[in-house]
Amino acid sequence: MLELMSGNEAIARGAWECGATFGAGYPGTPSTEILEAFAQYKGVYAEWSPNEKVGLEVAIGAAFAGARAMAVMKHVGVNVAADPLFTVSYTGTNGALVIITADDPSLHSSQNEQDNRNYAKFAKIPMLEPADSQEAKDLVLSAFEMSERYDTPVFLRMTTRICHSMGVVALGPRRAVPRRPYVKNANKNAMVPSHAYERHFALERRQTLLEAESETFAGNRIEMRSLQVGVVTSGISYQNVREALPEFSTLKIAMTYPLPHQLIRNFASQVNKLYVVEENRPFLEEEILATGIAVEGKQQLLRVGELSASALRRRILHRDSAQQPAVEGLPKRAPQFCPGCLHRGIFFLLAKRKYIVTGDIGCYGLAALPPYNAMDSLICMGAGLTMAHGFDKVVTRSGNPTTEDTEGNKSPGSATTTGPLSSASSVVGKPPAERVVGVVGDSTFFHSGLTGVANTVFNRGVSTFLILDNRITAMTGHQPDPATGLAIDRKPAPRIDIEAACRALGVRRVFRVNAFDLPGMDKLLEAETATAEPSVIIVEGPCIFTDRDSRQPTFLVDQARCVKCRGCFRLGCPAITIEDGEVRIIADLCWGCGLCAQVCPKKAISQAQPEAKP
Ligand SMILES: Cc1ncc(C[n+]2csc(CCOP(=O)(O)OP(=O)(O)O)c2C)c(N)n1
Incomplete structure (x- = not known):
């Protein structure tokens, strides 16, 4: 059966199909819908954690107990979860542990644009990256299997466009995966320094196996077209390359850490010129350059923001985009609090x-x-x-x-004083x-x-x-x-x-x-x-979306009293406007919160009386 799904829904589906029973995480755009969708399936347990560190740790507990478990977060959430992350890479997982990181190039809804591929390399955790919804589902299955096979957490990295774009997905049945038995093993799971030292060797041995796995990983595939130019790419950048540069050969990488160096060398040997197309950091480019393969990438492409097909045409082919220019002269509309927002x-x-x-x-x-x-x-x-x-x-x-004595005498507020708060x-x-x-x-x-x-x-x-x-x-x-x-x-x-x-x-x-x-x-x-x-x-106060009953009768402006001082505009309420030179309240938008009546110096705003029933 086929179904139209967002990348996020496809991940939830993939986790369910491959027998995952446990999911935890903290909301954050663009990842939120993954856990929400997973929680809808029968036979699984899901919970919102207070933060991402907690979410990852409970998922580690579930994986140690033998389950197939998933921890879900946005890119900055991995910063919060970084402490357990680096050490679970040492212990391994017993059951399966897949960590979804949803990165946000172009900061559609984030405070930075960090590129979490670097976490994979830093913590030595394999990373898979889908390019569409179908691949998102397929790679979740691969990620769970890889986690169990190599006793490692596995990252699955999404980006905003893959999370939220819709694509056709072939659905499969749920597999029954028995829980792996839990056997106490403090040498492996309790990371006191002497145990951790030994586990670091185990991690390095695993790394060698994963490097070999990457060379034959089915998602890493060469697509030969022109022998002139080849592009190494992954994730959403693959889609942009196919749209903007359809004649170029591609090496589409789905396992972005560790990289398949032999496969890249093989691809490079078949084309005259090699490019890397990727968003944000030159992650693939630096890795490839480090192996001595000549490649170009960020000389042409920005490190900031998302790529687009038109940007690729412009920067690599030096051709102007066929895209229509944006309509000019539209007024800017800044984001605002909702009417009635607390x-x-x-x-x-x-x-x-x-x-x-x-x-x-x-x-x-x-x-x-x-x-x-x-x-x-x-x-x-x-x-x-x-x-x-x-x-x-x-x-x-x-x-x-600034009140400190220049002779070096300690101030009463310094750390060594023991006085009460009121001092x-x-x-x-x-x-x-x-x-x-x-x-x-x-x-x-x-x-x-x-x-x-x-x-x-x-x-x-x-x-x-x-x-x-x-x-x-x-x-x-x-x-x-x-x-x-x-x-x-x-x-x-x-x-x-x-x-x-x-x-x-x-x-x-x-x-x-x-x-x-x-x-x-x-x-x-x-x-x-x-x-x-x-x-x-x-x-x-209530959020108007979760408490629709909080709406009160609309407020109105008495034009005879209003002196048009616009003091009420400082509330930034979208319901307050100027029409025909008069300050008015748009009844359809007004939530009846009454703040405007409180700030009006002339008492010109009051609540409409509900109409008497006939
Ligand atoms: C580490 C991290 N995790 C998740 C997010 C996404 N995020 C931004 S604000 C927020 C919480 C907002 O809730 P609340 O503080 O209750 O404020 P409200 O939006 O309800 O006014 C979340 C989850 C983030 N920015 N950083």
Whole structure:
């Protein structure tokens, strides 16, 4: 049977067909749909983990126990999971362990463009890379088998276009794969230094076997056409090469680590000129050059962003693209918070107060853009809280190094003092630009925010933390997290209370506030940023996508009162517009959150009365 599937759906299907029973991971574009689709199959267990390190570790546990297990994450998730990753390469897996990394060239939805092929080489873990949905499914099967055969974790690397493009996939039945018996073996699985030293030799022996495997791996294939030019390529770049340079011969590599050096040499010997076409880093190119084969690649191609067929024509053939130019003169449309979004009010206030805001990744990352410009930094998940502590130690309330005595005397805030929290100097009276708040969402709090709170408490910090709690991972498409009260199957699960968690970590000042109560939030911001001990403000409100019932009657502008000051525009609400010179609210968009009525200085905005029933 044939079915049209995205690359992500095909991976889930492949895992199911080859008898995988276990999947764990953390959401992140472009990988999220893989675990969501896998969880739908009968006979499998899947769970969302609080972060990727946890996801990989539970999958390692499942593989050690003898299952075929999969850990799924986006490229930056592998950074979070890197600690267990490097060591499970030493131990091996017993059962099968396939790690899906979904990379995002062109940063469609990411904070960087890192190329995770480097992780394969760094950790000596084989890597497979599909070029379409069918191959995604086929390579998952190969990956599970390879993992068991060589007792190694196996990477499967996707990129955004392969994840989200649809292609025809031939479906197969599910194979029953018996669980491998678990036998205790501390020499192999408990990596104390003496055991790990021995396992490093085992890893190097495995590496030699995998190099030989790559030479005959069916997915690595030469397609001879022109004898003039040959292109070594893989993944989505293969599709671009076939479209842009159809007359060139290709060596399509599906096992990108370790590389089939003999096969490459063989291919190179059959063509006059050899190119490598790949996105981002010259990964294949450097490996091939290191073996002494002359090859060209990044002299022509950018290291930044995705490739396209037209870019290849332009850069390799020096031919102009036949593509239509983009329509000119269209207005730019910046991404915005949804109407009714819980994040709007707090960032409106933070923008007004001009605080230093160490931000984080989630829907609220949009606050870094106009009209708010209310986020000073966004580095990675969890950094919203930890960076606030670093800022605080330097610019505001505790251990300010500029007050240090030039004679070398220790300041009261330094590490050797044992005084109570209240010994830190108060911020009252400081200019607002020196007040710092750290911001995370609920999913991010459980991903990597807890340790940041512990750090601040433990190190006598005084930071003010905002936890924006919509009880869902909204940014990636509304996956449940530990604050939600639902599991991956959307059935009830224990809900972990953020307030209780913060109190348990030693924060005494924890407040909950309604995200649509501007005066209430403003008061808390003023008070808590002036308090010389850590405090947490949990800003609560629903995500409009998960709580459709939160919609209230629309708000209207009374034109007789409106002075067109445009103060309400600073909310950045897509429902507020100018029509025929009048400020109006688009009823179809308005969610009835009421923030605009709270900010209007002339009280010109009020809620429409629901129509009386006849
Ligand atoms: C290490 C890592 N994993 C996953 C992601 C993808 N990602 C970005 S933000 C986010 C969580 C957003 O949820 P939350 O903090 O609750 O904020 P919301 O979007 O709901 O406002 C995720 C999973 C990422 N950027 N980095």
